[in-house]
Amino acid sequence: MSITRRSVLAAAPAATLGGSALAQTQPQAQTPGQAGEQPAFYRYRIGDIEVTAIHDGIGRRPLEGLVRNAPLDEVKKAMEERFLPTDVLPITFTPLVLRTGGRTVVVDTGNGDSGAPTAGRFIPGLRAAGIDPKDVNTVVISHFHGDHINGLRLKDGTWVYPNAEILVPAPEWAFWMSDERMNQAPDAMKGAFQNVRRVFGPVAKDVKQYEAGKEVAPGVAALAAHGHTPGHMGFTVGSGRDGMMIVSDITNHPALFVRNPDWAAVFDMDADQARQTRRRILDQAAADRTRLAFFHAPFPATGHVVKDGNRYEFVPIQWGVG
Numbered sequence: 001m002s003i004t005r006r007s008v009l010a011a012a013p014a015a016t017l018g019g020s021a022l023a024q025t026q027p028q029a030q031t032p033g034q035a036g037e038q039p040a041f042y043r044y045r046i047g048d049i050e051v052t053a054i055h056d057g058i059g060r061r062p063l064e065g066l067v068r069n070a071p072l073d074e075v076k077k078a079m080e081e082r083f084l085p086t087d088v089l090p091i092t093f094t095p096l097v098l099r100t101g102g103r104t105v106v107v108d109t110g111n112g113d114s115g116a117p118t119a120g121r122f123i124p125g126l127r128a129a130g131i132d133p134k135d136v137n138t139v140v141i142s143h144f145h146g147d148h149i150n151g152l153r154l155k156d157g158t159w160v161y162p163n164a165e166i167l168v169p170a171p172e173w174a175f176w177m178s179d180e181r182m183n184q185a186p187d188a189m190k191g192a193f194q195n196v197r198r199v200f201g202p203v204a205k206d207v208k209q210y211e212a213g214k215e216v217a218p219g220v221a222a223l224a225a226h227g228h229t230p231g232h233m234g235f236t237v238g239s240g241r242d243g244m245m246i247v248s249d250i251t252n253h254p255a256l257f258v259r260n261p262d263w264a265a266v267f268d269m270d271a272d273q274a275r276q277t278r279r280r281i282l283d284q285a286a287a288d289r290t291r292l293a294f295f296h297a298p299f300p301a302t303g304h305v306v307k308d309g310n311r312y313e314f315v316p317i318q319w320g321v322g
Contacts, residue, residue: 039121039128042300044317046291047239049100049219052129053293053300056093056110056151057119063089067256068264068271075256075263082255089253093147094301095122096246096293097129098237101218103137106161107235107246108295109151114195122151123160136164140216142225142248143169143232144176144196145267148295153199167216168200170209172231177204225250225281227274228267234281244291244302250278252296254314258282258305261312282312291317 040055066089067075076086084090093115096107110122126133139161141149152166153159175181177200182193200207210216212224212233223234228249235246251257252265261278264271285292286307293302303316 037118037121039125040299041125041129042302042319043129044302045242046237046244047219047242049098049237049239051237051244051293052097052099052131053094053302054097054110054122054125054129055299056095056122056125056147057116058093059091059111059116059119059147060088061091063087066266068266070260070263078256078259082259084253084255089256091252091296092299092301093119093122094293094295094297094299095148095151097126097131097136098217098220100220100239103217104131104135105138105140105217105220106136106164107140108142108148108248109139109160111147112150112152112160113154114150115147119147120151133160134163136161138217139164139166140210140220140235141166141168141172142234142246142295143229144172144192145229145249146192146195148248149196149199153202157202159203166200166203166207167210168207169222169231169233170211171226172229172233173207173209175230223281225277227270227272227277229269232277244293245281245285246293247281247285248295250274250281251294254294254297258312258314283307286312 042053044051063075063079063086064072079086093110095110098105098107111119113120123133139152151160176193176196182190185193210222212222215221216235219237219239221236223236223245225232225234225248232248234248234250237244237246252267257263257265257278261282262275264275268274282305286305289304291302291304295301297314303314305312305314
């Protein structure tokens with residue numbers, strides 16, 4: 001995998017269709033991302049698998065420098081066309097909880113108490129959805145960026161899921177847990193390595209590694225989606241005739257990176273591989289009309305994509321219908 005110094009510096013901070021809605025709640029209308037906002041979750045089914053999308057909050061990233069290979073004016077225009085701000089990108093965080101085969105499975109854990117002040121709402125959302133962290137059987141991690149792993153261990157060292165097995169991508173573990181790679185990393189990248197060790201170091205002997213194509217939970221299999229990070233994974237979810245793909249971070253906000261799939265996000269560690277992955281998965285999803293669950297799409301972060309020439313269009317699931 002080709003990882004440039006620029007890419008690691010940028011990354012440092014940091015089946016066919018089916019489904020029907022069961023329940024959803026956002027108890028109180030507030031400014032999106034407002035500190036102290038009420039928990040929010042959205043629940044639906046993929047066959048016999050219950051899926052709960054939980055709002056972990058929102059972050060804001062300056063638009064300048066966000067897209068490496070497009071002029072800022074073009075990026076601003078893309079934002080304006082979707083009625084979004086033209087100075088910052090609002091980044092939503094949406095971990096998932098699957099109830100499948102009698103197990104409760106968390107897919108990515110959000111920011112914990114280490115992210116933006118307007119993020120870290122996953123645990124209140126989990127409890128609002130009627131799920132206690134002690135009852136989680138499995139936590140599956142797609143990749144090791146902080147907004148996906150920091151919810152495992154709080155800043156004071158508290159381990160959030162005491163009874164859960166922890167599953168991580170084998171190539172991701174090999175990269176981030178390598179002393180050689182950490183020692184060779186630029187100074188600005190070392191914090192990302194240190195954060196991975198902060199989270200996983202005390203439980204390293206108990207962490208289980210998985211490969212692409214392997215089942216990580218009943219009806220859920222890992223899908224190779226490398227490029228965003230060296231071992232970045234998505235997942236296929238299937239039950240009976242229903243299916244969905246969890247695409248993790250193959251895109252950031254769909255208004256930019258679904259609509260413009262060849263744009264290179266500053267967060268992608270290998271931009272060329274990330275673009276190839278993005279097109280491969282979006283092409284497949286559009287052709288098969290497969291439902292997708294994103295991590296960074298507007299909440300509840302699920303819908304379909306349709307091909308539009310050389311681009312794609314994100315079609316969100318109708319709230320309360322899908």
